[in-house]
Amino acid sequence: MKPTIRDVAKMAGVSISTVSRVMNAPDTVVESKRSRVIEAIEELKYQPNAFARGLIYRKSFTLGLLIPDIENLYFAGVIRGMQDACIKLGYSLMICNTDRDKERTLSYMDTFHEKQVDGVVFASDILHPEYYEKLIGCRIPFVLVSSHSDEYEVASVEVDDEQAAYDAVKFLIELGHQEIGMIGFNHDNSVSGPPRMAGFVRALSESGLERNIGKIKYANHRFEHAYQATHELFTEYPELTAVFCVADEFAMGTISYLKDRNILVPGQVSVIGFDNLRMSGMFIPKLTTIAQPIYQLGYRAAEKLHELLTTGKVAVMKEKMEHKLIVRESSREK
Amino acid sequence: MKPTIRDVAKMAGVSISTVSRVMNAPDTVVESKRSRVIEAIEELKYQPNAFARGLIYRKSFTLGLLIPDIENLYFAGVIRGMQDACIKLGYSLMICNTDRDKERTLSYMDTFHEKQVDGVVFASDILHPEYYEKLIGCRIPFVLVSSHSDEYEVASVEVDDEQAAYDAVKFLIELGHQEIGMIGFNHDNSVSGPPRMAGFVRALSESGLERNIGKIKYANHRFEHAYQATHELFTEYPELTAVFCVADEFAMGTISYLKDRNILVPGQVSVIGFDNLRMSGMFIPKLTTIAQPIYQLGYRAAEKLHELLTTGKVAVMKEKMEHKLIVRESSREK
DNA sequence: CTTAAGTTAGAAAAGCTTTTCAAAGCGATT
């Protein structure tokens, strides 16, 4: 059995109150006893029971993170940032992979409720009313990362998707491309799908390239789908000389498809991605992309949640972080 | 404040014992009261407090996972498998990213101890004596995944690294390659470094290619280092026509370097990887590699830990899973 | 030497649930 505070007290010949004090307010107990207690603690490798403490403090010092797909490099970066922030702030982290499955997401929220996490970060997925109701019903504070809500008043951190997409497409246009297609997220299961498409449309309209607006195919978050979508896109619009992919994962799928069709990138077609994953600089060709501050997004989300937990509110509700165009090898002048 | 069992009892007009029974042994309470209680539970969205239950059961129904690098696709797969197993078995999962840092790892173990995780899975890292002592001292049961221990009696699941490496190199030899190099893991911070090198050496020796044995450079788990290591390897041994990389991540770094040097893969140099990451089939060229059953490794590790937790022991201590050669585009006959 | 002030330590309660034990209620059997 794990040792309890009683065992320590007995070994040190003091009461349990004294042991507790040694751990929480050391200077209120005289040196002689204190050192005896410390000795006993080390001897027994005593660690206070988190259940008992949780019961008293009504806090678990644990945060929950709900992400759609842990095998997506994007989230790996978010997790890393969030975990570092958690270390700094004294929280543990419980990560759950939802696969964008409603049942599963809701069930994880129940788990969080039961385990009494202090708060949760909800990443990159649509905040469905059911989710919102559940979280509110369980009285669990939460913030959104790489997502936001128009319906509800919820704190969020993300990039300006519309502007970022605009910048990407604008870049292709400035390179001289006139025939531009897009591989986008399905609108019904993504938050950033619509604004990124809006950015695409705005950039085209601004340059009189409206004829391209319909040249979009949608894919489902993974490169295999982007591969397939690219096939459809180029079958329908073989004239394309540039493609805006709303994720680096898509850009890789797109390039992979073009390669299989012996279409040169960037020789014949330029491709620009979005995210700037860790791998993007090592893909062949190296990806031109819009960089998101992925790590910082995760870090900031945890900080924001902490702010919400300690002060009960948040200084800025909808926070935007900077994106940046990174030009590498997958794009070229027309 | 979150509702407690008292609130439910009051609302339903019964004692707390009855409420507890409704949740844990419903058929011991008469229908009339039971339905009143259930109604109250739903009305209040009551969820029993995990701290109080933990105190009684002395179990948290939470497992810990210690991984070296969450941004490595390999671990994402392991996590996914383990999480699915956890759902099946009724555990929550606490994932911690160690960065292979001793301090950090030890500190996470303290956290696990304090949070009373029921057991931990330790992934892919060397089980240093400090780690072993700490875990044993805290009385936390654990199993190893993609790792093993020669010093201690610890349950583990992994692939046969020596044989797998042998198969990879043998494949290159059968393709007719005579000048073969290797990009390996540093031996002092990896478990699979030595056996994979041993497989390399055995395959070479068996075919009278001992002259290649020293043609090895080491890298530190990420493709950037493999890129650099490849530079050193080819500067020293420009005659190489094939490279065995002990990880797909390395293979990508190696190919990326060769591409930058205008060396064709597989035209001039064949590259074989190890792992078969989700991305490996989409890299350009698609990677020839040794597939590990990554998801199953994670899944099995959780099952094994569960076995250890429930029965106190494990049927087979050192479990091996099957690897498989997957031939794609990065290799070619000499 | 006595009293006041201050320091240190222990007893007990609170936090929430599960479970054991005892009691009450009820029907059936003799």
Added chain:
DNA sequence: AATCGCTTTGAAAAGCTTTTCTAACTTAAG
């Protein structure tokens, strides 16, 4: 009608810690 036995319920204890309250003890001052 009384007793037996079964079902159902409530009270109380246990699980471990922190914290409050009280008591005891020390030291200094008068």
